[in-house]
Structures are given as structure tokens and as C-alpha cells.
Amino acid sequence: MLEHGGNLRDAALRFGRDDWLDLSAGLNPHWYPAPALPGNAWHRLPEPDPELALAASAYYGAPLMLPVAGTQAAIQALPRLRKPSRVTVAAPSYAEHAHHWSGHGHTLTQTPYDALNAAVADSDVLVVCNPNNPTGASIPADQLLQWAGQLAARGGWLVVDEAFGDTAQHNSVAAHSGQPGLIVLRSVGKFFGLAGIRLGFVAAHEDLLRELADLLGPWAVSGPAQHIAIAALRDQPWQQNTLQQLLAGGQRLQQLLAAHGIRSTGTALFQWWSEDRAEAFWQHMAERGIWVRLFKQAARGIRLGLPPDEAGWQRLESALKEWINKEPT
Template sequence: MLEHGGNLRAAQQRYGGTDWIDLSTGINPHGYPAPAPAPDAWHRLPERDPHLLRAACEYYGAPQLLPVAGTQAAIQALPRLRAELAGPARVTVSAPSYAEHAHHWGRHGHVMRQVAYAALDDAVDGSDVVVVINPNNPTGATVAPDQLLAWAERLAARGGWLVVDEAFGDTARALSVSTHAGRPGLVVLRSVGKFFGLAGLRLGFVGAETTLLAALDDLLGPWAVSGPAQEIAIAALRDHGWQQATQTRLARDGARMHALLADYGIDAHGTPLFHWWAEPRAEAFHEHMARRAIWVRLFPGAARGIRVGLPGNESAWRRIEQALREWNDT
């Protein structure tokens, strides 16, 4: 399996200590206060709750959605589904980006390549499937909705797909193409884990045309989402007061992180939930922070850089600033 953030146990095993600050994911550190599910949610088979679909369609502005066990389930299933429906495809994945997309499209007989965001437009006409993360994880790069819809139309004209991963789209709602998810050729992925801070639920949604959703539903099989996850998600998706307060808080904390990094000479980009920068000494920076029980996300290789999420309290903010000050002094 590929390496991901959130692997705090590995950090503790390697470096010791217990008082760690985990900045290795872009998950909201102040997640939704999940209510206790009804007792029968634990005992009944989790048939799909129509209230969940209505709440999700309203929140995302989508005409139709399929709930899945996190967007990871769809990322793994879509390449297999494409192969079953249309055979091997020429696939272009935006780069750098969430590595699971390229990993799974590189299987099932597809011919996969990765191209930079600036080269995506030129790649569309030579592709059967194009995968774009918007906003991008890890760099925060974005593509305008009009551009995405134009690509989807070009791909759909010959039976192709545009897959748009909007896992971090909650804080950039103007970029979303979820409202157009019923169009041919457009597949949109949304996550409850990031903005709502409910990664442990393993819940996401896929928006697409009806026939594609039906085929994906059949491939994934019954009871894909647990009963407790459905109940908690309904509450979170309907809690407009919490959502608005969280948008405000994340905008403030994201701006604070951007300013803090800039104070120490780091030109970072990203979203309110995470910041990324190209770091020539990425491994050394990662080690420096780990020695201070601060776990950041290291990107080695061609996409060499560092990504940091948000801390959850003032003590953590102070420790991060002290670590940055000491890094500058090295």
C-alpha cells in the first residue's frame, strides 16, 4: 500500500513520545461533534437511508449521489468499472496529486500517464479518462469550473470520463461542479472526512449520470456504508450553523498558518485545511519537526515538498512556531 499521512503510530514507534502534534493530514482538527446513533443502527443491516441522500444532495447541490465507504472506495472501483464497461483506457491523472488515483488507474490494463496541471488541456483530446483533484491535494492548485465542464463535454463526446475529486472542496464551494454531476462523462467525488473532520466514518459520495452510478453501486455491492455512519452524516450535513461557524474558523486558522509560515520565509500554497511548499531540504525539515514530536507530511521524489495541516489548540501553535524558529537557525 502507498504511504499516507495520519500514520501517527509509525511516528511514535520511530521517535518515541506521546505528546504529538499531527499535521500530516488535511483533516479538520475540530471535527463535527458526532451524536450517538440509535441502538438499532448497530444491529440492523445498513440499508441505504433516503434521508442521507436528500441531506447530501442538498448540501453538495448535486442532482443525484451514491454514498460510498469514503472516496477511497470509489477511487479503487472506478478503474475496474471503466475496464469492465469499455475496456482499457488512455488515462491522464493530474500531477502531483493524491497518489491513490494514479496507483489504481495504472492497473486493470489501462495506459496511465501523469501530467502537470498546466498541461491538462492539451492532454484531454488524447485521453479517454482525465482525473483532476480540485482543489489539488497536496499543492492547492485549482481549475475553474467552466474549464472542467468544457473538458467533460469533450471527453463525453467520445464516451470518456472526467473524474473530479473534490475531497477538499468544502472550503472552496465556488469551484465545485457537483451541481452538474448528472451530465454524461462527469464523475464527482466528495468526502465527509476532511471538512467535517469525520475521517473515521469512511463516508463519501459519488455524483454522476444515473447509469454510471447504478453500475458503480452494483460493483461495490450491498451495505457499503454502515448504519452509524449514515446517521451521523445526516446530522452533520444538516447542521448549517456548525458548517458556517466552521467555515469561519477554518478561514481564520488557514490564514494564520499561511502568515506563520511566511514569517519564517516559507512561501506556501494550499487551502484553509492544509498548506504545501516545495522544500529543497524536505527530508531534513521532516526529521527536524519529528524530533520535536510534530508530524508533517513529507513528499519525496519529483514532487519534493512538505504539507502541513492545522493544529488543534494554542499550545500546538506555539510549539510549531518554536520549531520553525529553530529550523531557521539551523
């Protein structure tokens, strides 16, 4: 199983403390306040509520959406819906994509973002995180739609993971997902801070959504998750206020890092940078109870999210000051 952020039990076991400032997962630290659940929510089988798909389509601007148990469920299932294909996954990006497309007889190539245009001609499937996790790199929607057309013309797919796209909705291609060959993944875990309810959505042509639903089987999304998500997706005042808060927070985080000599890129929810001393930085922060995401492989660097309060901001700033004054070992 691949390593991910949010693994505070591992942090506690390794460093023996319980006062963690968790910046490792890039989630909104001020999650949506879940409404009270109906009294029978834990008793009834979770039959699909059509209001959830409608609320998701309205919020994300997609013609049709299939609720799934987190975008992870779709990432694991989509490679099983195609015969063996030539698959290009943009790199670096969320590692689960390459992990699952490397099986089921597919031929996998990982390609840097600046080389994707040339790779389309030799691909049956192209997978792109937009904005990218972990770097925050973004590809214009017009370019993505051009690639989608090229791939669809020969029966191919463009899979666009927009899990972090809520703060850059202007660049979403979800509105075009009714056309064959374009598949868009969205998540309530990041912007809404509701990673614990395990809910995401797939926007695609109705035929593909039907195949995916059949593969995932019945009761894919819990009843409580459906109830909470409908409220969150319809709450426009909360969404608008949260968007402004996150945009301001992302700018503040980037400026804080820059003030300590770190040139980062990212989104409103996280910042990332290539770091030669990545393990040392991660260790330095962990020793101070700050849990950040360490990337050891091709995307060697650090990603961290937004502190939840002013005390967290001050704690991060203090640790950064100590880092730049620390002698390299």
C-alpha cells in the same frame, strides 16, 4: 500499500514519544460532534437510508449522490468500470488515483496541471483533484466543464476529486454531475473532520451510479456512519461557523510560514511547499513531536495542516524558529 498521513503509530514506533501534534492529514482539527446513536445501530444491517443521499445532494448541490465507504472506495472501483482506456492523471496529486488507474489494462500518463488542456485530446479519462492535494492548485469550474464536454462527446470521463472542496464550494462542478461523463468525488473526512467513519459520495449520471453501486455491493456504508453524516450534512449553523474558522486558520498558517521564510500554497485546511531539504525538515519536526507529511517523489516537499489549539500554534511556531536558525548539514 501507499503511504498516507495520519500514521501516528509509525511516528510513535520510530521516534518513541506519545505527545504528537498531528498535522499530517490535513483534516479539520475540530471535528463534527457526533450525535448519540440509536440503541440498535450496532445490531441492524446497514440498509441504505435514502435521507443520507438527499442530505448529501442538498449540501453538495448535486442532482444525485451515491454514498460510499470513503472516496477511496470509489477511487479503487472506477477503473474497473471501463474497458482499457488512455488515462491522464494530473500530477502531482493524491497518489491513489494514479495507483489504481495504472491497472485493469489502462494506459496511464501523469501530466502537470499546466499541461492538462493539451492532454485532453489524447485522453479517454482525465482525473483532477480540485483543489489539488497536496499543492492546493485549483482549476476554474468553467475550464473543467469544457473538458468534461470534450471527453463526454467521445464517451470519455472527467473525474474531479473535490475531497478538499468544502471551503471553495463556489468552484465545485457537482451541480453539473447529472450529465454523462462527469464524475465528482466528495468526502466528509476533511471539512467535517470525520475521517474515521469512512464515508464519501460520488456524484454522476444515474446510470454510472447504478453500475458503481452494483460493483461495490450491499452494506457499503455502516449504519452509524449514515446516522452521523445525516446530522452533519444538515447542520448549517455548524457548517457556517466552521467555514469561517477554517478560512481564518488557513490564512494564519500561510502567514506563519511566510514569517519564517516559507512561501506556501494550499487550502483552508493545509499548506504545502516544495522543499529542497524535505527529509531534514520532516526529521526536525518529528524530533519535536510534530508530525507533518513528507513527499519524497515528484512533488518533493512538505504538507501540514491546522493545529487544534493555541498551544499547538505556539509549538509549531517555536519549531519553525528553530528550523530557520538551524545550520544546514
